[in-house]
Amino acid sequence: MRWIVKRLLMALLTIYVVITITFFLIRFMPGDFVEMMVYYYMTTYGMSEFEAREMVYGLYGVELKDPLWLQYIKYMITLLHGSWGESYISHQPVLKSLLYGLPWTIFLLSISLTISFIIGIGIGILMAYRRGGVFDNAASVITSISRATPNFILGLLLLYFFAIYYPIFPARSSYDISIKPGFTIEFISSVLYHSFLPMMAYVLTSFGGWALAMRGSAIRVLGEDYIVAAEARGLKSSRISRTYVGRNALLPLFTSFAIHLGYMFGGSVFIETYFAYNGIGQIIGLALSWRDYPLIQGGFLLITSAVVISNFIADLLYGLLDPRIRRGGMYE
Amino acid sequence: MNENKIMRIFKRILYDYIYIPLKILSKDKRALFGLIVLIIYILMSIIGPIFVPLSLEPNMEERYQPPSWKHPLGTDFAGRDIFAQIVNGGRDILIAAFLAGFVTIGLGTIIGLIAGYIGGKVDIIVTTLIDIFLTIPGFPLLMIIATWLLQSGITVNILMIAFLLSITSWAGLARSVRSQVLSIKQEPFIEVDKCLGLSKFHIIFKEILPNAMPYIAINFMLSSVSAVYSYTGLMALGLIPYTPGNWGAMIHMAQAYVGTITGAGCWYILAPSLVIIILQVSLVFLSNGIDKIFNPRLREW
Amino acid sequence: MPNPLLKTENISKIFEVGSMFGAKKHIKAVENVSIEIGENEILALVGESGCGKSTLGKLMLALLRQDSGRILYYLNNGYKDIWSLKGEEFKEYRRNAQLIPQDPYTTINPMRNVLSALTPPLLHYKIAKNRKEARKMAAELLTMVGLVPPEDFFKRYSCRLSGGQLQRIAIARAISVKPKFIVADEAVSMLDASLRIEILDLLLNLKKKIKTAYLFITHDLAIARYFARDQRIAIMYLGNIVEIGKTEEIIQNPLHPYTKVLLMSVPIPDPKIARSRGLPKLKSLEIPSLVNPPPGCKFHTRCPYAEKICEEKVPELREVKGRLVACHLL
Numbered sequence: 001m002r003w004i005v006k007r008l009l010m011a012l013l014t015i016y017v018v019i020t021i022t023f024f025l026i027r028f029m030p031g032d033f034v035e036m037m038v039y040y041y042m043t044t045y046g047m048s049e050f051e052a053r054e055m056v057y058g059l060y061g062v063e064l065k066d067p068l069w070l071q072y073i074k075y076m077i078t079l080l081h082g083s084w085g086e087s088y089i090s091h092q093p094v095l096k097s098l099l100y101g102l103p104w105t106i107f108l109l110s111i112s113l114t115i116s117f118i119i120g121i122g123i124g125i126l127m128a129y130r131r132g133g134v135f136d137n138a139a140s141v142i143t144s145i146s147r148a149t150p151n152f153i154l155g156l157l158l159l160y161f162f163a164i165y166y167p168i169f170p171a172r173s174s175y176d177i178s179i180k181p182g183f184t185i186e187f188i189s190s191v192l193y194h195s196f197l198p199m200m201a202y203v204l205t206s207f208g209g210w211a212l213a214m215r216g217s218a219i220r221v222l223g224e225d226y227i228v229a230a231e232a233r234g235l236k237s238s239r240i241s242r243t244y245v246g247r248n249a250l251l252p253l254f255t256s257f258a259i260h261l262g263y264m265f266g267g268s269v270f271i272e273t274y275f276a277y278n279g280i281g282q283i284i285g286l287a288l289s290w291r292d293y294p295l296i297q298g299g300f301l302l303i304t305s306a307v308v309i310s311n312f313i314a315d316l317l318y319g320l321l322d323p324r325i326r327r328g329g330m331y332e
Numbered sequence: 333m334n335e336n337k338i339m340r341i342f343k344r345i346l347y348d349y350i351y352i353p354l355k356i357l358s359k360d361k362r363a364l365f366g367l368i369v370l371i372i373y374i375l376m377s378i379i380g381p382i383f384v385p386l387s388l389e390p391n392m393e394e395r396y397q398p399p400s401w402k403h404p405l406g407t408d409f410a411g412r413d414i415f416a417q418i419v420n421g422g423r424d425i426l427i428a429a430f431l432a433g434f435v436t437i438g439l440g441t442i443i444g445l446i447a448g449y450i451g452g453k454v455d456i457i458v459t460t461l462i463d464i465f466l467t468i469p470g471f472p473l474l475m476i477i478a479t480w481l482l483q484s485g486i487t488v489n490i491l492m493i494a495f496l497l498s499i500t501s502w503a504g505l506a507r508s509v510r511s512q513v514l515s516i517k518q519e520p521f522i523e524v525d526k527c528l529g530l531s532k533f534h535i536i537f538k539e540i541l542p543n544a545m546p547y548i549a550i551n552f553m554l555s556s557v558s559a560v561y562s563y564t565g566l567m568a569l570g571l572i573p574y575t576p577g578n579w580g581a582m583i584h585m586a587q588a589y590v591g592t593i594t595g596a597g598c599w600y601i602l603a604p605s606l607v608i609i610i611l612q613v614s615l616v617f618l619s620n621g622i623d624k625i626f627n628p629r630l631r632e633w
Numbered sequence: 634m635p636n637p638l639l640k641t642e643n644i645s646k647i648f649e650v651g652s653m654f655g656a657k658k659h660i661k662a663v664e665n666v667s668i669e670i671g672e673n674e675i676l677a678l679v680g681e682s683g684c685g686k687s688t689l690g691k692l693m694l695a696l697l698r699q700d701s702g703r704i705l706y707y708l709n710n711g712y713k714d715i716w717s718l719k720g721e722e723f724k725e726y727r728r729n730a731q732l733i734p735q736d737p738y739t740t741i742n743p744m745r746n747v748l749s750a751l752t753p754p755l756l757h758y759k760i761a762k763n764r765k766e767a768r769k770m771a772a773e774l775l776t777m778v779g780l781v782p783p784e785d786f787f788k789r790y791s792c793r794l795s796g797g798q799l800q801r802i803a804i805a806r807a808i809s810v811k812p813k814f815i816v817a818d819e820a821v822s823m824l825d826a827s828l829r830i831e832i833l834d835l836l837l838n839l840k841k842k843i844k845t846a847y848l849f850i851t852h853d854l855a856i857a858r859y860f861a862r863d864q865r866i867a868i869m870y871l872g873n874i875v876e877i878g879k880t881e882e883i884i885q886n887p888l889h890p891y892t893k894v895l896l897m898s899v900p901i902p903d904p905k906i907a908r909s910r911g912l913p914k915l916k917s918l919e920i921p922s923l924v925n926p927p928p929g930c931k932f933h934t935r936c937p938y939a940e941k942i943c944e945e946k947v948p949e950l951r952e953v954k955g956r957l958v959a960c961h962l963l
Contacts, residue, residue, distance in 0.1 A: 012494045014464045021473075025480045141362070144620070147610035150561045152568060156587055160601050258467060265470025270568065274587060288479060300476045307469050331608055520734035521742050521750075523696055524806060528754040529727045538753070542744040 003319060011312040018304045022297045023075050041072050068323075079301075094298035100281060100301070103274065105279030108195055109264050112202035119203070120210025121250065125241065127211065128218035139211065146208025151263075152270035157202035159274050162197060202264055213256060217249040224248075247321075252320040258311030265303045353625045363621020369614035377426050380419035386577050388412060399599065406599040408582075409589045414603050417577040421604070424490065424578055425563060425611075431494035432501075432559035439498060440505030441541075441548055447506070448513025449536055459510070462503045470500030474562055478571040493572065497559040503549040512544040515542045545626040553619030557612050564608055579604040636707055637669035639693060639814055640729075644702030646688055650924075659925045662688040663699070664872040667950070670846050672813060677849045677861035677880070679895070680869035683923060686850045687735075690816040691867070693848065694730050708715055728758060731807040735819040737799035740806075741791050747802060748787040751775075754810050774805040777842075778835060797828045804835065808843055816848045821856065833860050854899050858884055868892050871923065871931045871948075878956020887959045890936045930961065938962055 004184065042049060123143065127136045221227065222245060230240050268281030269288070280299060287295035358364055390410035399406045405414040447458035477496060516522065517540075525535055566572045567580025574581040582604040589600075646663040662685040670676050678686045693704060694885055695715050705712040706726050734740050741750040751771040752764070761767035768787075775783035778801040791799060799819065807815050817836065821829040827953045833856070839849065851857050857866055858880060866884075867877040868891065876889040887893045894915065901907045914937040921927050927934050933943040942961050950957040 010460070010463055011467075013460070014467050017464050018468060022476065025476065142614045144362075145609070145613050148616045149609050150564065150612070152565060153583065153608060156583065156601060160598060165523055194360060262467075262469025263471065265469050266475075266565075269472075269475070270565070284475075285569070288475065288571065291479070293479075296476060296479060300472050303472050304468055308467055311467050367740075520732075520736060520739045523691075524732050524734060524740065524803070526696060527694055527727065527730060527732045528806065528810060529724065529757055530753055531757075534753060534757075539742050539745070542742070545744075 003210035004316065007312055007315045007319075011308050012212065014308050015305055018301060019076065019079060020072075022301060023072060037325060058171040078138075094294050095302075097295065098283060098298055098302050101278055101280040101283045101314035104305075105265075105268055105281060106306075108272075108277065108279060109202070109261070109268065110197055111195075111266065112199045112206070113261065115199070116311075118212050120207040121253070123207070123211040123216040124214025125246065125249070127215040128222060129241070131219060143211040147212060148208075148278055149205050151201055151205040151267040152274075154205050155198065155267075155271040155274050158197050158201055163275075188322055195277070198277055200272050201271050202267070205261065205267075206264070209256075209260065210253070213253055217252050218245055221245050221248045251318065254314050254321075257314040258307055261310050262303075262307045266306060284307050349425060352496055353495070356621075356625050362377045362617040366614035366617030367621075369610060370618065373422060373426060373611060373614075376419055377423040383422070384416045384419045384430035386416050386420040388577070399570075405603050408600045409585065414582075414599055417582060418579070418603050418607055419611040421575075421578040421582065422607070422611075424575060425560060425580070425608075427490055428493050428497065428563050429556040429559040431490065432497035432563075433556040436498040436501045436546050436555040436559075437505060437552050439502040440507050440551065441544070442504065443511060444506040444509025444544075445536060445540070448510040449517070449532075449540075455510075458506070462507050462510075465500070468500075468505070470558075471562060471565060473500055475569065475571060478566050482571060482573075494559075497562050498555065500562070501555045501558050505548065505555075508551075509544050510544050512547065516540050516543050519551065542626075546623050549622045549626050550619045553615050553622065557615045557619075560608065560612060560615075579608055637654045637671040638707055639687075640667070640669040640705050640712070641689075641693065641699075642667050642703045642705065644692060644699040644704060646685075646692055646697060647700050659690055661872050661926065662923070663692065666874055667702075667704070668867060668874060668877065670814065670848060672925075673840070673844045673846055675840070675847045675849060675861045675864035676867045677851065677857035677864070678869060679851060679854055679857045679866060681852055681920075683871075683920075684869045685872040686869050687818050690732075690818050690850050692846055693814075694732055694816055695726075696732075697747060712913055728810050729813040731812040731815045733803050733807050733812065733815060733817045733820045736823055737803060738791060738797045740799055740803040743791045746788050746790050747775075747794075750802065751809060754806070758810055761811065770809070771805075774809055775802075777808070777839070778802070780805075788906075796824050797832070797894045800824060801835070804832075804839070808839055808845070811843055812845055814846045814848070816850065818850045819852070820849075822851065822853070828913065829856065836860070845889070854884075854895055868895065871921065872960060873931060874950065875932070875960070876958045877950070878958075880898075882954075882956060886954075888953060888956070888963060889960050890938055891932050894935075930959075 096314050120143075123139055127139050127143075227240065227244055230244055231237070265281075268279060269285050270281070271277070272279045272281030273285035280302065284296065284299040284303075286292075287299060390412065403413045403415060405418065408414055408417070443458060443462075447455045447462075470609070474496065481492075504592070522535060522539065525539060530539075563572075564580035564583060567574045567578060568583040568587065570584055572580075574584075582600065586601045586604070643665050644663060644667075645661065645665055648660045648661055648662055649657045666689060668676070678689065680686050688697065689843040692699050695704075698716065706715050706718070708718075708722055708725065713722065715723075715726055724929075724955075741747065748768065748771055751774060752761070752767040755767045755770055756764070761770050771787070772783035775781070775786055780786050780798060781803055786798075786802075794802070803820075818928075821832050821838075822834050824832060825871065827925075837860070839845070844892045847860075849857065849860050851860075864880055865878060866880045868875050868883070868889065870891050876883060876887070876892050883892060884896065887896055897910060902911065913934045916937060916939065917935050919934070921931065921934055929945045930936070930943040930948050933939040936943065940962065946961065948959040948961050950959045951963075953963045
């Protein structure tokens with residue numbers, strides 16, 4: 001029980017630190033940040049100085065008269081109320097705009113993560129079992145390449161070669177706009193068709209990491225005495241690999257789950273921009289190019305919260321699955 | 333010091349630090365491949381620009397030319413030679429990557445050693461910090477800091493970029509160094525060392541640190557991989573000022589013009605992509621083989 | 634004993650065990666122990682696993698700090714508490730108190746070679762003036778422990794050495810600073826039986842050359858008898874010393890019930906004699922837990938002679954027939 005509380009506190013603490021970082025990034029800009037922002041908005045959007053100043057103050061709630069700690073508290077309160085500021089481009093509340101894109105991104109990322117995970121651990125276990133053989137060596141090379149390739153570069157390559165050069169797949173959007181959204185086969189197949197390339201970009205650059213991690217973990221487990229004992233008892237090797245090796249080797253991989261998710265969220269900015277996929281990544285990408293600070297901050301906060309929450313869930317699952325933690329505490 | 337001594341020291345350095353590692357690496361074909369490719373990249377970045385100077389003049393008649401003797405990799409959207417850009421563009425990336433790698437392992441090692449050896453309250457604070465930094469997604473954090481940097485008007489030099497890139501990667505090494513320190517602290521040979529009166533400095537740096545070296549070396553390579561990803565990524569988003577010809581800049585431009593690429597112009601995308609991928613792959617291969625150099629137990633003799 | 638080198642006065646050490654979940658539990662590893670060790674003498678410390686003998690050794694080496702009591706070292710014609718020593722005096726004590734650990738494979742750093750395991754203390758205490766001299770001395774040390782030719786061993790790592798060789802290196806390390814006191818913590822327990830006598834003889838030979846005192850910790854009474862013949866033996870049970878005196882006297886005529894049980898448990902090759910000896914008549918086979926030790930005399934739950942007083946009062950070490958025994962019934 002206490003262990004869950006500890007994890008929960010860590011998650012909350014992490015989010016708190018992130019909020020603090022974003023706060024200080026704005027407030028502690030060297031040079032006169034407000035002046036620069038005013039100048040920027042004046043020159044880029046052709047506002048008068050008065051208008052620009054109004055806007056900047058309004059966007060950030062920069063009550064420069066208040067002492068810093070008061071600004072900090074006001075900032076926390078407004079955030080927690082869900083009003084994360086207003087995007088300059090759309091004049092929409094930041095949170096609302098972000099939440100439009102969130103489901104699409106989660107859809108894409110979760111399916112990609114699942115596929116790359118399954119493929120990865122499958123290859124990983126095979127590599128462990130056939131260690132040193134032809135398959136292991138060949139797969140080592142392939143998985144290393146997968147791990148080394150940056151996901152956005154593969155995304156760009158896929159976009160060019162399969163959507164523009166040989167237009168097999170569509171290059172824009174998450175679904176065909178002419179089709180009405182709904183649970184129709186038409187819509188669903190359009191969604192899948194449009195998400196194929198982005199998914200490939202994620203999957204092909206992630207499975208390698210899982211495979212290599214699984215291989216290492218499985219090799220370690222295979223060396224353990226209880227595996228030898230199981231074989232000596234005459235259990236079928238498929239049973240051994242599923243129940244004994246599989247479960248024990250999988251467990252350590254949970255800890256890297258959240259890190260990987262963070263990596264994918266980071267890549268989503270590129271991939272969704274390239275494929276004009278209507279997810280959070282695209283929104284943040286647009287915000288970056290327009291220097292729409294409230295939106296950028298809000299996006300960062302949302303992504304981090306998503307990662308922290310999934311990390312927490314992964315930890316919980318790990319705790320449930322690992323009987324050593326479930327039973328709690330040291331051995332008597 | 334007389335000449336004999338200098339010769340002896342020189343020979344020892346040559347033997348211990350160059351010959352033996354090479355001998356160890358040569359048994360692992362992939363690591364050797366990685367090393368050779370890396371050396372080629374480094375040479376290319378140092379002497380390449382002398383032979384293949386960069387010219388950034390737009391030459392719209394020669395847009396998207398296919399590879400030829402004049403332009404070994406073709407031309408880009410403004411008719412400029414791609415090969416020259418590739419040769420010249422690597423320098424910044426390699427420097428940033430390795431500098432970031434050094435900063436990461438420096439930070440990670442010191443923090444890990446402190447947390448592990450001192451223990452107590454310091455350890456609790458540091459571990460919490462490590463956990464937080466491990467959870468925060470690195471690249472988004474970098475994006476936000478980079479936009480902040482860009483807007484703040486600070487001139488950004490390569491050292492700053494290296495520090496920036498290592499903000500997100502020090503935590504992993506710190507954690508593994510710390511756990512190494514914790515597990516070694518209890519070993520009998522450390523107790524004997526204490527009885528023999530060896531100083532704390534000796535114990536930390538000459539006894540504990542060598543045990544952590546394999547992790548540190550591998551982490552150096554992997555941090556460099558991560559730094560290349562982050563650096564090219566930030567440039568591809570236009571968040572960091574770049575020199576044209578830089579591979580990340582090429583990706584940024586390629587993406588912007590992707591709809592207009594005709595025919596053999598695909599080289600504008602392919603060239604920087606492949607060159608980055610190969611660099612990363614060679615670093616990964618090298619990291620796999622580097623274990624044996626730092627861990628005498630794994631050697632075959 | 635006149636002017637013992639090192640003596641402990643009523644030292645105790647309690648370990649806290651427990652996770653964040655439950656209450657912390659206390660293990661009294663060492664309780665109220667007072668022993669002395671004189672110059673150039675051997676004291677064998679015998680007991681079963683978990684009785685606290687390793688802890689006692691480490692306390693005497695100042696690797697652990699005792700929770701109560703004092704440990705005194707004879708320095709400059711007086712006794713000083715080792716935890717109050719500073720500067721040169723502390724350095725003097727440290728140099729003279731060395732350890733030979735149990736597991737030969739973790740006795741030198743697996744990442745460093747033999748030469749680099751031997752030379753640092755020589756340079757630190759300025760026994761050798763420079764690296765060249767340290768190397769020569771390291772060669773001499775290796776020769777002294779029977780590893781010849783020494784140069785063969787300099788560049789080797791622990792993974793390429795056998796248990797016996799590694800233990801010799803451990804011994805070389807310990808004697809390199811010419812200490813007056815060495816704690817050998819189960820130094821031969823992890824070696825093959827055939828090697829044990831060799832290593833024990835080596836230690837005895839070195840003792841003649843360097844004149845050092847040994848605290849020889851072991852669970853094997855036979856080994857203790859061999860090593861500490863004509864010297865002293867101490868028997869430890871669950872953190873207390875129960876009997877201490879001359880080796881031969883204790884072996885021939887054990888007084889404390891636990892000592893009797895230990896002696897009867899030593900395997901005898903000849904089945905006839907073994908059968909006639911019989912088994913110790915223990916009340917119970919269960920070893921009491923260290924967390925909740927029995928009140929009074931800790932052995933009373935198993936002692937065949939236990940009486941009411943044994944459950945209530947902790948026996949003190951009293952002099953009986955020329956040695957010290959902690960039992961109410963003598």
